[in-house]
Amino acid sequence: MNKNILISEVLKFGWLKTKQNFWMLVAVSLLIILPQIFVDVFVRNNEISKPILSILVSLYGVLVSAGSAYIGLKIVDGKPFVLNDLFSQGKKFLSVLAASLIAGVLILVGLALFIIPGLILMAQFFFIIFLIVDQDLGPINSIKRSVAISKGCRMSIFFYILVSLALNILGVITIVGLFVTVPVTMIGQAYIYRKFIQAPTLEVLAEQI
Numbered sequence: 001m002n003k004n005i006l007i008s009e010v011l012k013f014g015w016l017k018t019k020q021n022f023w024m025l026v027a028v029s030l031l032i033i034l035p036q037i038f039v040d041v042f043v044r045n046n047e048i049s050k051p052i053l054s055i056l057v058s059l060y061g062v063l064v065s066a067g068s069a070y071i072g073l074k075i076v077d078g079k080p081f082v083l084n085d086l087f088s089q090g091k092k093f094l095s096v097l098a099a100s101l102i103a104g105v106l107i108l109v110g111l112a113l114f115i116i117p118g119l120i121l122m123a124q125f126f127f128i129i130f131l132i133v134d135q136d137l138g139p140i141n142s143i144k145r146s147v148a149i150s151k152g153c154r155m156s157i158f159f160y161i162l163v164s165l166a167l168n169i170l171g172v173i174t175i176v177g178l179f180v181t182v183p184v185t186m187i188g189q190a191y192i193y194r195k196f197i198q199a200p201t202l203e204v205l206a207e208q209i
Contacts, residue, residue, distance in 0.1 A: 005160060026179045028068065029179045036061075070133050071085050123150055124146060
């Protein structure tokens with residue numbers, strides 16, 4: 001299996017698909033980021049309501065992370081999607097929540113241990129949500145499977161994480177840029193996932209770039 005990641009190829013594909021589905025993806029991006037903006041802007045000084053709303057927004061983030069993975073996979077697979085797809089993965093919410101908590105704790109512990117172990121874990125856990133959404137795996141099995149399929153290319157994955165982070169930081173700075181960087185990096189991650197599990201559609205997708 002070819003596990004080479006060309007960041008330029010991934011981002012070019014993400015940009016192509018973002019242009020083709022621009023206004024729908026703007027709506028998806030709004031639904032992803034607006035709740036956090038609301039908490040940060042309107043209730044930031046409320047010591048009572050902000051902690052509660054922050055927890056609710058975090059739980060909402062878990063739900064839409066699964067939904068955005070589902071939308072990303074649909075786009076990569078050349079299938080149409082609707083806005084409601086962002087909220088379509090409710091039955092997998094607990095699995096995504098559990099896997100995210102386990103992965104988050106392990107990454108924090110790894111970062112505390114000389115940083116490098118945490119960075120390695122970030123790359124190893126890159127595919128957890130996609131595996132839950134796409135293959136209906138449980139929290140533990142999704143973690144194990146993600147570690148397995150990331151073997152041999154963790155530096156490349158980590159580099160993509162850094163590039164995605166940098167792009168989204170630029171998006172935050174420009175505000176409107178998030179409506180491009182969020183879908184581009186979301187689709188890019190789905191593209192890498194499909195590449196790593198040897199989906200037959202990837203040869204066709206590569207021809208579209």
